[in-house]
Amino acid sequence: MFTLIEKEALKSLEKALAKLDYPVPEEIKLEIPPNPKMGDLATTLSFQLAKELKKSPMEITENLLQVLELPEIFSGVESKGPYINFYVNYQNFSKMVLEGIDENYGQLPALSEKVILEHTSANPNGPLHIGHIRNAIIGDSLARVLKSAGYGVETQYYVNDMGRQIAMVVWGTLNLGKKLEEYGEGEKKDHQTGKLYFQVNEKLKENPELKEEINELIRRYEGGEDEELNATFKLAVDNCLEGMEITMQRLHVHHEDFVWEGKFVRNGAVWEVVKKLKETGNTKTNEVLYLDLEEFGIEKELVLTRSDGTSLYSTRDLAYHLEKSEKGDVVLDILGSDHKLAIDQIRIAMGLLGGKSPEVIFYEFITLPEGSMSTRRGVFISVDDLMDEAIDRALQEIKSRRSDLSEDEAHKIAEEIGIGAIRYYIARLSPEKHIVFKWDEALSFERGCASIQYAHARAGKLLEKSGLLIDGHLKELEIEENWVLDEVEIDLIRTLSKFPKVVDESARIRRVHNLAQYAQDLASAFNKFYKATPVIGSDYEKARLVMVDRSKITIHNCLELLGISAPESM
Numbered sequence: 001m002f003t004l005i006e007k008e009a010l011k012s013l014e015k016a017l018a019k020l021d022y023p024v025p026e027e028i029k030l031e032i033p034p035n036p037k038m039g040d041l042a043t044t045l046s047f048q049l050a051k052e053l054k055k056s057p058m059e060i061t062e063n064l065l066q067v068l069e070l071p072e073i074f075s076g077v078e079s080k081g082p083y084i085n086f087y088v089n090y091q092n093f094s095k096m097v098l099e100g101i102d103e104n105y106g107q108l109p110a111l112s113e114k115v116i117l118e119h120t121s122a123n124p125n126g127p128l129h130i131g132h133i134r135n136a137i138i139g140d141s142l143a144r145v146l147k148s149a150g151y152g153v154e155t156q157y158y159v160n161d162m163g164r165q166i167a168m169v170v171w172g173t174l175n176l177g178k179k180l181e182e183y184g185e186g187e188k189k190d191h192q193t194g195k196l197y198f199q200v201n202e203k204l205k206e207n208p209e210l211k212e213e214i215n216e217l218i219r220r221y222e223g224g225e226d227e228e229l230n231a232t233f234k235l236a237v238d239n240c241l242e243g244m245e246i247t248m249q250r251l252h253v254h255h256e257d258f259v260w261e262g263k264f265v266r267n268g269a270v271w272e273v274v275k276k277l278k279e280t281g282n283t284k285t286n287e288v289l290y291l292d293l294e295e296f297g298i299e300k301e302l303v304l305t306r307s308d309g310t311s312l313y314s315t316r317d318l319a320y321h322l323e324k325s326e327k328g329d330v331v332l333d334i335l336g337s338d339h340k341l342a343i344d345q346i347r348i349a350m351g352l353l354g355g356k357s358p359e360v361i362f363y364e365f366i367t368l369p370e371g372s373m374s375t376r377r378g379v380f381i382s383v384d385d386l387m388d389e390a391i392d393r394a395l396q397e398i399k400s401r402r403s404d405l406s407e408d409e410a411h412k413i414a415e416e417i418g419i420g421a422i423r424y425y426i427a428r429l430s431p432e433k434h435i436v437f438k439w440d441e442a443l444s445f446e447r448g449c450a451s452i453q454y455a456h457a458r459a460g461k462l463l464e465k466s467g468l469l470i471d472g473h474l475k476e477l478e479i480e481e482n483w484v485l486d487e488v489e490i491d492l493i494r495t496l497s498k499f500p501k502v503v504d505e506s507a508r509i510r511r512v513h514n515l516a517q518y519a520q521d522l523a524s525a526f527n528k529f530y531k532a533t534p535v536i537g538s539d540y541e542k543a544r545l546v547m548v549d550r551s552k553i554t555i556h557n558c559l560e561l562l563g564i565s566a567p568e569s570m
Contacts, residue, residue, distance in 0.1 A: 004073070012071060023049070041086040064084060098479070113330060115151050121159075130386055135363065159261065162221065169200070276352075298344055361510055425441065425449070452519050488525075529547070
């Protein structure tokens with residue numbers, strides 16, 4: 001994916017090469033000069049051809065310049081030594097950029113590849129906490145970006161209904177506290193589940209022998225013949241998921257499908273995996289059945305069944321990955337960095353099974369300044385608490401700035417700012433970087449997400465003030481023919497033109513932090529324009545109003561890809 005400037009430069013160069021009967025390299029290298037006085041775009045094409053043509057780069061450059069035809073997007077071209085430097089005609093270029101921006105700006109042509117993207121997938125034994133939030137935000141934002149880049153995408157949440165944690169919750173409902181049917185009275189169901197899980201852990205500390213009762217529940221549930229127990233497990237998981245989904249909806253995190261791991265036991269897929277792996281000759285038995293991975297360079301074996309013959313999470317996960325392999329061209333998982341060994345094991349097993357090797361984005365964890373979090377120990381900040389705190393802090397700030405707002409208006413804006421602050425704080429950093437969550441940084445109104453949202457609101461207010469909006473949209477305006485752009489306008493046009501390329505790159509590298517940085521750069525460029533350049537009543541009012549409108553659209557679309565609301569008022 002190239003920017004408009006790059007596309008036009010490449011066309012000109014390829015035509016010049018054809019006229020000279022010079023070969024066309026597989027990739028013509030382009031770069032942005034370090035100083036704008038040296039041009040807007042440069043190419044080292046002459047260096048690339050020198051060896052093959054047995055000519056000096058200077059001679060090749062001279063020959064190319066003699067036959068190079070410039071499209072109207074450029075005002076000139078010149079050589080700087082062997083480099084070929086292009087200079088943009090910003091009056092023409094600006095019109096081309098602005099005419100190319102509509103409500104779908106950033107939506108790229110459809111691709112044939114389908115991606116199955118699994119993210120969040122927290123165990124349903126308590127509320128989502130900030131240890132889970134990075135997975136959810138990276139996964140949801142990346143799904144949005146991939147869809148915009150043209151991929152078919154299905155997002156999935158893998159529901160662990162057969163693990164020990166869920167059996168502990170079920171044991172707790174059978175032996176402690178109120179019945180699952182009574183959940184939802186006065187507190188979200190996932191929070192009630194989390195409290196029960198904590199109580200069971202305390203009981204296990206007091207009496208470790210209870211562990212065998214929990215093991216028995218796991219065996220009975222996997223057997224599938226105890227209908228009453230099956231219903232209890234399902235209700236326990238459903239209760240917690242119901243609360244978690246409310247949290248995710250508020251955080252703007254969505255999934256197309258929830259896949260329960262128990263189905264892979266019930267439909268026999270797990271035992272088919274075990275059978276196929278046995279047939280490869282790579283399994284061994286030593287009390288338990290395991291996949292020997294030493295010849296693949298991994299000392300840690302992959303255990304496939306427990307000593308009592310029941311399945312393990314790892315075996316069910318293999319069956320799940322095989323299903324994803326069949327449904328999609330790309331299998332993409334978002335996982336914490338502590339899963340690296342498990343994924344190495346899965347990739348080898350998938351190779352033996354004939355499935356697709358998953359692509360994985362590993363992320364480092366978020367911690368609180370006072371230390372790490374644990375659902376088992378009850379030391380965590382739930383995502384619900386995090387969102388409430390963010391919104392409360394945003395509300396205080398809004399009320400200090402806008403006494404004219406009603407209570408409902410202030411709360412609506414606070415929700416948009418608070419949720420946006422959390423999502424942006426997570427999205428802005430590469431997943432490989434550890435995050436210590438700090439309120440002052442996340443909720444700063446002077447930088448970060450609030451400043452981006454403010455740029456969008458500013459643009460909207462300016463368009464309203466113009467009196468030229470029809471049904472919320474700027475009516476068609478003829479840009480002044482004599483429009484002369486200043487440096488601030490040129491910088492904004494350059495930044496606007498980059499958006500499709502940023503979307504393409506973000507999808508290609510499977511990262512969203514570069515998109516978050518672009519959003520900040522775009523807001524900064526617009527805010528500079530807003531402060532420095534008169535619009536209404538100026539000599540170039542029409543052109544500048546169009547620029548405001550297209551900036552608003554691009555900021556909105558960029559925030560949408562990050563799962564963040566674009567307020568009309570702040």
